[in-house]
Amino acid sequence: MMKKGTIILVAPTAIFSAILLYLVIWNAVMSFMNWSLLNSKPTFVGLETYSIVIRTFQFTNSLLHSIELSVILVVIGNILGIFIAALLYFLNSNKARSTFLSIVIYPLSISMAVNGLIWLWLFNIHIGVDWLLVRIGLPQFPWLSSTSTMFPSLVLVSVWAYTGIAALFYLAGFMNIDKTIVEAARLDGTSAFKILYKILIPNSLNSFIIATALLFLFSFRIFDLPYVLSGGTTNIFLQTSELYMYYLFTVEYFSQATAVATMITLIATIIIIPYALTVIRRWIRR
Amino acid sequence: MVRIIVKNVSKVFKKGKVVALDNVNINIENGERFGILGPSGAGKTTFMRIIAGLDVPSTGELYFDDRLVASNGKLIVPPEDRKIGMVFQTWALYPNLTAFENIAFPLTNMKMSKEEIRKRVEEVAKILDIHHVLNHFPRELSGGQQQRVALARALVKDPSLLLLDEPFSNLDARMRDSARALVKEVQSRLGVTLLVVSHDPADIFAIADRVGVLVKGKLVQVGKPEDLYDNPVSIQVASLIGEINELEGKVTNEGVVIGSLRFPVSVSSDRAIIGIRPEDVKLSKDVIKDDSWILVGKGKVKVIGYQGGLFRITITPLDSEEEIFTYSDHPIHSGEEVLVYVRKDKIKVFEKN
Numbered sequence: 001m002m003k004k005g006t007i008i009l010v011a012p013t014a015i016f017s018a019i020l021l022y023l024v025i026w027n028a029v030m031s032f033m034n035w036s037l038l039n040s041k042p043t044f045v046g047l048e049t050y051s052i053v054i055r056t057f058q059f060t061n062s063l064l065h066s067i068e069l070s071v072i073l074v075v076i077g078n079i080l081g082i083f084i085a086a087l088l089y090f091l092n093s094n095k096a097r098s099t100f101l102s103i104v105i106y107p108l109s110i111s112m113a114v115n116g117l118i119w120l121w122l123f124n125i126h127i128g129v130d131w132l133l134v135r136i137g138l139p140q141f142p143w144l145s146s147t148s149t150m151f152p153s154l155v156l157v158s159v160w161a162y163t164g165i166a167a168l169f170y171l172a173g174f175m176n177i178d179k180t181i182v183e184a185a186r187l188d189g190t191s192a193f194k195i196l197y198k199i200l201i202p203n204s205l206n207s208f209i210i211a212t213a214l215l216f217l218f219s220f221r222i223f224d225l226p227y228v229l230s231g232g233t234t235n236i237f238l239q240t241s242e243l244y245m246y247y248l249f250t251v252e253y254f255s256q257a258t259a260v261a262t263m264i265t266l267i268a269t270i271i272i273i274p275y276a277l278t279v280i281r282r283w284i285r286r
Numbered sequence: 287m288v289r290i291i292v293k294n295v296s297k298v299f300k301k302g303k304v305v306a307l308d309n310v311n312i313n314i315e316n317g318e319r320f321g322i323l324g325p326s327g328a329g330k331t332t333f334m335r336i337i338a339g340l341d342v343p344s345t346g347e348l349y350f351d352d353r354l355v356a357s358n359g360k361l362i363v364p365p366e367d368r369k370i371g372m373v374f375q376t377w378a379l380y381p382n383l384t385a386f387e388n389i390a391f392p393l394t395n396m397k398m399s400k401e402e403i404r405k406r407v408e409e410v411a412k413i414l415d416i417h418h419v420l421n422h423f424p425r426e427l428s429g430g431q432q433q434r435v436a437l438a439r440a441l442v443k444d445p446s447l448l449l450l451d452e453p454f455s456n457l458d459a460r461m462r463d464s465a466r467a468l469v470k471e472v473q474s475r476l477g478v479t480l481l482v483v484s485h486d487p488a489d490i491f492a493i494a495d496r497v498g499v500l501v502k503g504k505l506v507q508v509g510k511p512e513d514l515y516d517n518p519v520s521i522q523v524a525s526l527i528g529e530i531n532e533l534e535g536k537v538t539n540e541g542v543v544i545g546s547l548r549f550p551v552s553v554s555s556d557r558a559i560i561g562i563r564p565e566d567v568k569l570s571k572d573v574i575k576d577d578s579w580i581l582v583g584k585g586k587v588k589v590i591g592y593q594g595g596l597f598r599i600t601i602t603p604l605d606s607e608e609e610i611f612t613y614s615d616h617p618i619h620s621g622e623e624v625l626v627y628v629r630k631d632k633i634k635v636f637e638k639n
Contacts, residue, residue, distance in 0.1 A: 178376060178378060180374045180375075180376055180378040181378045181379075181380060181381075183340050183374075183378070184372065184374060184378040184380075184439075185380075185391070186340070186365055186366060187338060187339075187340075187365050187366065187370055187371075187372050188366070188391055188392035188395055188439075188443070189366035189367075189392065189395040189396070190366075190391070190395050191395075194395070198380075198383075198391075199380055199382070202382040203381060203382055
């Protein structure tokens with residue numbers, strides 16, 4: 001007889017997985033069809049939709065944006081996360097630590113669409129950051145108004161929004177290290193910086209694993225921020241794969257949208273599954 | 287190599303709600319081996335952390351030789367400038383570094399060449415007999431080896447003061463004696479001042495020249511371990527520094543009476559606590575003709591056990607629930623009545639307050 005606990009765990013997981021799997025499969029099936037505004041009755045066309053969509057400029061352009069954003073966010077998010085976590089760790093007061101930590105993870109607690117809106121105002125050349133720059137005698141920075149600074153501005157906002165999660169996991173990792181180890185290092189005359197790179201970071205491998213996984217997932221599936229910052233789906237300088245997929249859907253190229261969605265799912269799966277199988281499994285094993 | 291003067295040191299936590307140390311005064315002489323004994327929660331670790339500089343006294347002053355290192359909530363000399371080697375209760379080895387790197391770690395913070403570091407690490411590793419495991423990680427070492435690596439890390443930087451915080455409590459019982467002997471030998475070879483904190487009197491007897499007993503943050507007695515063993519100021523000190531029978535009795539003209547037992551001592555209060563160490567109790571079926579032992583009455587054997595090659599016999603006085611245990615080289619069956627003798631000058635009396 002199955003134990004009650006097993007049923008309670010398995011039943012919702014099974015139902016949820018079934019729905020998810022159904023949608024993924026339905027999505028994949030539709031991507032082999034020709035279904036759009038111009039062809040309202042889906043017909044099977046094999047890989048033709050894929051070959052059409054892959055050859056478009058927007059596809060490579062948006063995929064490149066997604067990959068660039070993910071790589072940059074994983075790298076900068078980890079570095080900044082470690083840096084912020086270290087600053088918080090070496091604070092003497094518990095109160096100050098929890099206050100600053102709440103500030104750092106605050107962007108995560110509000111909707112990314114709201115974060116995007118806040119930054120839309122901050123990037124306004126008359127009333128935002130530029131207002132301050134002009135006041136202190138510096139030149140205006142074009143932010144979202146110039147095609148060359150648009151993408152870096154998006155990167156800046158995503159880093160601002162998602163670094164908190166890396167900082168949170170690194171701080172948890174640091175706090176988990178036996179305090180006497182750090183005290184022993186202090187007695188040995190070790191500088192805070194050396195304590196960080198010789199003791200805290202090497203003993204926080206789990207934090208690195210989980211922070212990297214989450215940063216990748218958050219940045220690769222990013223939608224709200226570029227959508228709000230570019231004011232829609234069509235700005236090719238800020239278009240990520242998700243935006244392109246949504247764009248195809250809004251113009252009723254349904255099969256092409258599902259083909260892009262399937263490819264995004266595949267790429268994420270190809271990266272995340274081996275990662276989950278190797279490192280995350282090691283992490284959750286007792 | 288350093289003299290430590292602790293003057294009126296108190297430490298409070300949580301805005302005065304918890305008093306960890308209460309006006310502690312002690313001088314620890316240069317090169318002395320000093321022990322701090324106390325139950326858990328008595329402030330032992332806080333005391334040691336204040337000496338190390340990891341905590342600051344709320345009030346009072348701390349001197350190393352003539353140098354004021356901390357005073358009234360202010361850290362004047364930080365821990366890294368106090369020339370302290372410390373062995374933590376958990377040993378606090380760096381898990382990501384090999385034994386060699388662990389021991390070399392303090393030296394890498396000084397301006398020292400690679401060869402010089404290698405030489406010093408190997409030297410201390412040889413003394414502590416861990417030179418064959420230097421390229422192992424802490425998790426690959428036995429408890430005893432880990433403890434010696436921690437000791438080596440503390441000693442390699444030539445400290446003036448060696449602090450040991452319950453250094454043997456994580457070791458197998460059979461390894462503790464050799465570890466204690468090693469610590470004492472290394473200390474006398476280097477002449478470093480030693481402060482050992484423990485709840486185990488065996489550590490104190492094996493290592494310390496002098497011991498201070500901490501109870502609820504107060505230093506209640508300081509002296510040679512054997513003096514404290516024989517002349518404790520309270521029953522609590524007596525039981526901290528060794529096994530003891532604790533009996534509460536009524537004071538009469540003939541002494542303190544507990545059931546059928548009568549201890550011929552005089553005390554001014556109504557009720558008193560008699561402390562008598564197990565080795566100062568002798569049970570016999572026949573009369574003993576020896577002036578150093580006095581008969582205190584009859585008792586009944588309650589239970590008999592076996593421990594360390596001796597029989598541990600627990601008796602109760604007739605008409606009393608109190609218990610007295612002692613060790614004997616021959617068994618006595620439970621339920622039997624025996625004569626209870628105690629060594630004449632070893633009865634400890636404490637007023638019951």
